Amino acid sequence: MNKKTALITGVTGQDGAYLSEFLLKKGYVVHGIKRRSSMFNTDRIDHLYQDPHVENQNFFLHYGDLTDSTNLTRIIQEVQPDEIYNLAAMSHVQVSFEMPEYTANCDALGTLRILEAIRLLGMEKKTRIYQASTSELYGKVQEIPQTETTPFYPRSPYAVAKMYAYWITVNYREAYGIYACNGILFNHESPIRGETFVTRKITRATSKIALGLQDKFYLGNLDAKRDWGHAKDYVRMMWMILQADQPEDWVIATGKTTSVRDFVKMSFAHIGVELTFEGKNENERGYVKSCNNPLYQLEIGKEVVAVDPKYFRPTEVDLLIGDATKAKEKLGWVPQYNLENLVEDMMTSDLKLMEKQQYLKEGGYKIKNYFE
Ligand code: NDP
Ligand code: GDR
Numbered sequence: 001m002n003k004k005t006a007l008i009t010g011v012t013g014q015d016g017a018y019l020s021e022f023l024l025k026k027g028y029v030v031h032g033i034k035r036r037s038s039m040f041n042t043d044r045i046d047h048l049y050q051d052p053h054v055e056n057q058n059f060f061l062h063y064g065d066l067t068d069s070t071n072l073t074r075i076i077q078e079v080q081p082d083e084i085y086n087l088a089a090m091s092h093v094q095v096s097f098e099m100p101e102y103t104a105n106c107d108a109l110g111t112l113r114i115l116e117a118i119r120l121l122g123m124e125k126k127t128r129i130y131q132a133s134t135s136e137l138y139g140k141v142q143e144i145p146q147t148e149t150t151p152f153y154p155r156s157p158y159a160v161a162k163m164y165a166y167w168i169t170v171n172y173r174e175a176y177g178i179y180a181c182n183g184i185l186f187n188h189e190s191p192i193r194g195e196t197f198v199t200r201k202i203t204r205a206t207s208k209i210a211l212g213l214q215d216k217f218y219l220g221n222l223d224a225k226r227d228w229g230h231a232k233d234y235v236r237m238m239w240m241i242l243q244a245d246q247p248e249d250w251v252i253a254t255g256k257t258t259s260v261r262d263f264v265k266m267s268f269a270h271i272g273v274e275l276t277f278e279g280k281n282e283n284e285r286g287y288v289k290s291c292n293n294p295l296y297q298l299e300i301g302k303e304v305v306a307v308d309p310k311y312f313r314p315t316e317v318d319l320l321i322g323d324a325t326k327a328k329e330k331l332g333w334v335p336q337y338n339l340e341n342l343v344e345d346m347m348t349s350d351l352k353l354m355e356k357q358q359y360l361k362e363g364g365y366k367i368k369n370y371f372e
Helices: 014-025 043-048 069-079 093-098 100-120 157-176 198-210 231-243 260-270 325-331 339-362
Strands: 005-009 029-034 059-063 083-086 128-134 180-185 217-219 250-252 273-278 285-291 303-307
Touching: 005 014, 005 069, 014 029, 014 043, 014 231, 029 069, 059 069, 069 100, 083 100, 083 231, 093 100, 093 157, 100 128, 100 157, 128 157, 128 231, 157 180, 180 231, 198 217, 198 260, 198 339, 231 250, 231 325, 250 325, 260 273, 260 339, 273 303
Parallel strands: 005 029, 005 083, 029 059, 083 128, 128 180, 180 250, 217 303
Antiparallel strands: 273 285, 285 303
């Protein structure tokens, strides 16, 4: 039997890495598009790399960019994918306020470029397309919990760009009969989550504080609530969405919401430290209330978290909680992780990472400036 071929944009990101691993295990030939960078940007997929000189290679990387339509069209023509997973994006909501035009070019028009390539190449009946849509579309919440029929109200240049991508995907499905689907995924995290998203920022900083490598860290809105799942569960859903009989749009979420403040408490609880929060808004601080782990001795009363208003967003999404009933009932999705397992997975991994840093520091190792 011929192997299926998948093309993943954003292969070097969190989801791209987990999805590549998942599809390779399923026996797919996987092609990924990576951006040219002045330094290596393939850390998350290095373990999947195959020497191009060996036979039966099933993982290939191509240079490309969502802002370059000729490049995308050429790669799609060469690869002839059965499935395209469009995961590439300028994916940071706060950064999108700084780079709104680029965000629109990449996240909105990038999706159009892929759909147009399929149309130009006459591959409407061959290739199925997964579009990485987002719970940020709901923005200023119109309904709780959010489902496939909840109206959108985007609150950032990122969300507005993703709203164009959502509708152009629906439009190409209806206009040209392309099997194209939106996965409206709520936040999903993991040990390889980007370091500037709030969960990973918290688990990294908590691990550093536990090991005495850092005193405290700063966050923005502690009241924001998110529906956090594990990326491994969510990439499995991306694949299931493209195996359904009919192309549709799907909400993927845990159905539970947690504040940023509570995520901080859970991360510290993992190292046996109880936190208490005092003060309001930009004056809020988190202190050590008790410490019950002989490995990580933190002083009672020590301030470990503070609010810095520079992390506040011009417009915020205060509350997200999704209802994935449709995906559970029609696709049989059963997530393996809950929030407790997720925090444990991230903390275990970041503690290991920081232990390496601690080891180097204790050994007197200093990273040298290139020009010294
Ligand atoms: P990441 O930020 O970890 O990865 C984004 C990927 O896109 C990286 O591989 C990045 O390359 C690549 N990329 C960025 N700009 C371009 C460009 N112009 N051309 C080509 N590639 C580009 O995101 P995630 O893996 O977390 O998310 C995957 C997708 O799912 C994104 O579209 C995101 O918006 C969406 N999403 C994510 C959710 C989440 O909670 N994680 C929830 C809902 C939707 P490089 O490595 O070089 O930076
Ligand atoms: P989000 O994720 O904006 O939901 O987008 P992020 O982790 O950046 O923010 C979640 C919430 O935490 C609040 N917050 C902070 N956020 C960051 N990054 N840094 C901080 O210091 C901080 N302090 C508080 C934020 O204000 C926000 O309310 C993610 C991305 O993966 C998108 O690509 C994806 O579409 C959505 O999830 C679903």
